[in-house]
Amino acid sequence: MGVLVIAEHDGGSLGPVTRNTVTAGTRLGEVTVLVAGEGCRGAADEAAALRGVARVLLCDDAVCGQSLAEPLAALLAGIGREYSHLLAPATTFGKNLMPRVAALLDVAQISEVIEVVDADTFKRPIYAGNAIATVRSADSTKVMTVRGTAFEPAAAGDAAAPVDGVPPVAAKPVSRFVSRDLTQSDRPDLAAARVVISGGRGLGSKENFAIIEALADKLGGAVGASRAAVDARFVPNDYQVGQTGKIVAPELYIAVGISGAIQHLAGMKESKVIVAINKDEDAPIFEVADYGLVADLFEAVPALTASLE
Amino acid sequence: MKILVCAKRVVDANVKISVKADGSGVDLANLKMAMNPFDEIAVEEAVRLREAGAADESVVVSLGTSASQETLRTALAMGIDRAVLVESERDLQPLAVAKLLAEVVKREQPDLIIMGKQAIDDDNNQTGQMLAALLGWGQGTFASRVVPASGEVEVTREIDGGLETLALALPAVVTADLRLNEPRYVKLPNIMKAKKKPLEVIAADELGVDIEPRLEVLKVEEPPKRSGGVKVADVAELVDKLRNEARVL
Numbered sequence: 001m002g003v004l005v006i007a008e009h010d011g012g013s014l015g016p017v018t019r020n021t022v023t024a025g026t027r028l029g030e031v032t033v034l035v036a037g038e039g040c041r042g043a044a045d046e047a048a049a050l051r052g053v054a055r056v057l058l059c060d061d062a063v064c065g066q067s068l069a070e071p072l073a074a075l076l077a078g079i080g081r082e083y084s085h086l087l088a089p090a091t092t093f094g095k096n097l098m099p100r101v102a103a104l105l106d107v108a109q110i111s112e113v114i115e116v117v118d119a120d121t122f123k124r125p126i127y128a129g130n131a132i133a134t135v136r137s138a139d140s141t142k143v144m145t146v147r148g149t150a151f152e153p154a155a156a157g158d159a160a161a162p163v164d165g166v167p168p169v170a171a172k173p174v175s176r177f178v179s180r181d182l183t184q185s186d187r188p189d190l191a192a193a194r195v196v197i198s199g200g201r202g203l204g205s206k207e208n209f210a211i212i213e214a215l216a217d218k219l220g221g222a223v224g225a226s227r228a229a230v231d232a233r234f235v236p237n238d239y240q241v242g243q244t245g246k247i248v249a250p251e252l253y254i255a256v257g258i259s260g261a262i263q264h265l266a267g268m269k270e271s272k273v274i275v276a277i278n279k280d281e282d283a284p285i286f287e288v289a290d291y292g293l294v295a296d297l298f299e300a301v302p303a304l305t306a307s308l309e
Numbered sequence: 310m311k312i313l314v315c316a317k318r319v320v321d322a323n324v325k326i327s328v329k330a331d332g333s334g335v336d337l338a339n340l341k342m343a344m345n346p347f348d349e350i351a352v353e354e355a356v357r358l359r360e361a362g363a364a365d366e367s368v369v370v371s372l373g374t375s376a377s378q379e380t381l382r383t384a385l386a387m388g389i390d391r392a393v394l395v396e397s398e399r400d401l402q403p404l405a406v407a408k409l410l411a412e413v414v415k416r417e418q419p420d421l422i423i424m425g426k427q428a429i430d431d432d433n434n435q436t437g438q439m440l441a442a443l444l445g446w447g448q449g450t451f452a453s454r455v456v457p458a459s460g461e462v463e464v465t466r467e468i469d470g471g472l473e474t475l476a477l478a479l480p481a482v483v484t485a486d487l488r489l490n491e492p493r494y495v496k497l498p499n500i501m502k503a504k505k506k507p508l509e510v511i512a513a514d515e516l517g518v519d520i521e522p523r524l525e526v527l528k529v530e531e532p533p534k535r536s537g538g539v540k541v542a543d544v545a546e547l548v549d550k551l552r553n554e555a556r557v558l
């Protein structure tokens with residue numbers, strides 16, 4: 001029995017957290033990667049080239065198009081029992097899919113694994129990361145999502161693993177893709193960026209977010225946000241960092257005009273270096289910041305950008 | 310259309326929890342409890358669909374101890390018609406909750422189930438997807454827009470790259486994300502009215518499903534603490550520290 005990693009991809013290439021999930025998989029056994037979708041040979045070849053990947057299964061069929069959970073779960077319910085562990089990234093893709101797979105297999109699902117203790121035992125955060133639970137599964141097949149920030153991305157290997165085809169499973173069509181509206185950006189992916197600059201309610205408006213973007217561009221970083229900034233529509237939903245948004249752990253995280261609610265901290269407190277810029281010296285964000293600057297962000301941020309010229 | 314909505318009783322989102330000294334779990338004694346925030350959003354959506362005439366009946370379900378009756382009363386005060394408590398003293402993990410809910414669904418025959426995307430205690434984000442699987446229904450998770458049309462519901466989902474819209478055949482399961490709506494505050498007269506609304510209690514055992522926990526919690530510990538750093542006087546000092554001390558620039 002080996003480990004099956006379900007790849008997230010856009011057809012041509014793998015989603016960033018998939019590589020980290022492969023690394024988690026290698027701690028558990030021999031890794032097979034499943035690439036399911038329509039027109040996804042490119043992603044399969046990329047997976048085959050990763051270190052630690054022994055085999056790639058490619059299910060390239062219209063049934064699997066658009067990554068709908070229902071047909072993908074039906075496929076995994078069929079082949080899943082042949083593996084000891086089924087792993088997917090803890091992204092909206094993996095979170096949507098894996099509980100459905102687990103229920104079809106009549107097993108538990110383990111969310112956001114941050115450490116593999118042994119083949120049956122895993123650590124995962126609960127209560128917005130304010131506690132870490134060690135859980136042991138008694139199920140024959142372990143189905144889980146993996147938190148990308150807790151595992152290094154798998155590097156390219158020396159030789160390409162074989163790619164074998166698997167047929168799709170026709171499921172009763174209960175869902176239909178209508179449209180997708182993806183945020184266009186030339187900046188690095190939030191979940192994988194080396195530097196993240198996040199803005200909060202303190203920015204005050206969508207227009208003012210330009211100063212965050214200018215700093216991000218200067219540092220080659222990604223832009224994130226607090227829930228308050230997203231709710232106020234300063235930025236799109238996919239910028240949200242936190243307990244119920246994205247989890248990031250860049251080398252440098254700069255929180256601007258963000259108070260530091262526990263739900264926000266849950267998404268960024270594993271960052272290597274944290275900087276906070278806030279005019280309120282008692283803001284809780286300073287309790288986790290390596291460097292705190294008590295200042296008006298409208299002066300400090302442009303000055304910071306300018307001093308990096 | 311009949312809507313079933315789920316509401317879990319959890320520790321209030323504003324409370325900072327602490328871990329028990331013996332590592333056996335989180336110390337829940339005397340903490341303020343509340344309806345899971347995502348479930349408030351789910352309840353609000355059901356009430357709005359009902360008010361807009363898109364639904365003609367709404368039922369709220371909670372699973373847990375008798376204390377969850379308070380959560381159900383809150384949902385009734387928000388405008389849900391009737392409540393069901395599946396009562397159990399046990400640790401109900403997502404698969405067990407989904408199995409119990411599937412039995413409730415057999416009895417209630419709803420056209421649409423709205424749940425929260427995630428319970429903020431265990432942060433699982435699983436139950437809706439599991440329930441949809443057990444029922445063989447379509448799922449629309451992390452919803453920021455829900456529009457029922459004839460025989461279908463259109464759901465816009467918050468995904469990592471932006472937004473995605475799916476059409477699901479009814480019956481279907483939808484899980485609510487933060488931007489679906491802003492839940493109303495309950496008004497006192499409605500709290501009084503809610504006391505008279507029907508609340509049925511079913512013992513979990515009566516539903517005849519396996520609710521044995523599949524995951525054993527071996528230990529619960531505090532995360533490693535991050536020690537706060539220093540305050541810098543100005544931008545120049547910040548840049549200097551980032552360059553020469555942290556070496557991240």
Ligand SMILES: Cc1cc2nc3c(=O)[nH]c(=O)nc-3n(C[C@H](O)[C@H](O)[C@H](O)COP(=O)(O)OP(=O)(O)OC[C@H]3O[C@@H](n4cnc5c(N)ncnc54)[C@H](O)[C@@H]3O)c2cc1C
Nearest residue numbers: 200201202226227228242243244245257259263264279297
């Ligand atoms: C179920 C649930 C899930 C949640 N999930 C998330 C999540 O995933 N991510 C998340 O971020 N939040 C989440 N939240 C929300 C969280 O509780 C906070 O409400 C939110 O993080 C606050 O955002 P903020 O810090 O931008 O706003 P505020 O708390 O209003 O803070 C704004 C800060 O800006 C500062 N400021 C204002 N003007 C200036 C200025 N000119 N210069 C410098 N500083 C200034 C203020 O001093 C203040 O500290 C969630 C909440 C719930 C209930």
Ligand SMILES: Nc1ncnc2c1ncn2[C@@H]1O[C@H](COP(=O)(O)O)[C@@H](O)[C@H]1O
Nearest residue numbers: 315316372424425427428433434435436
């Ligand atoms: N004990 C419960 N009672 C009522 N609803 C629940 C319960 N457990 C989970 N749910 C529902 O399932 C959603 C997701 O929960 P979870 O999978 O635990 O994160 C919650 O937001 C609720 O809508």
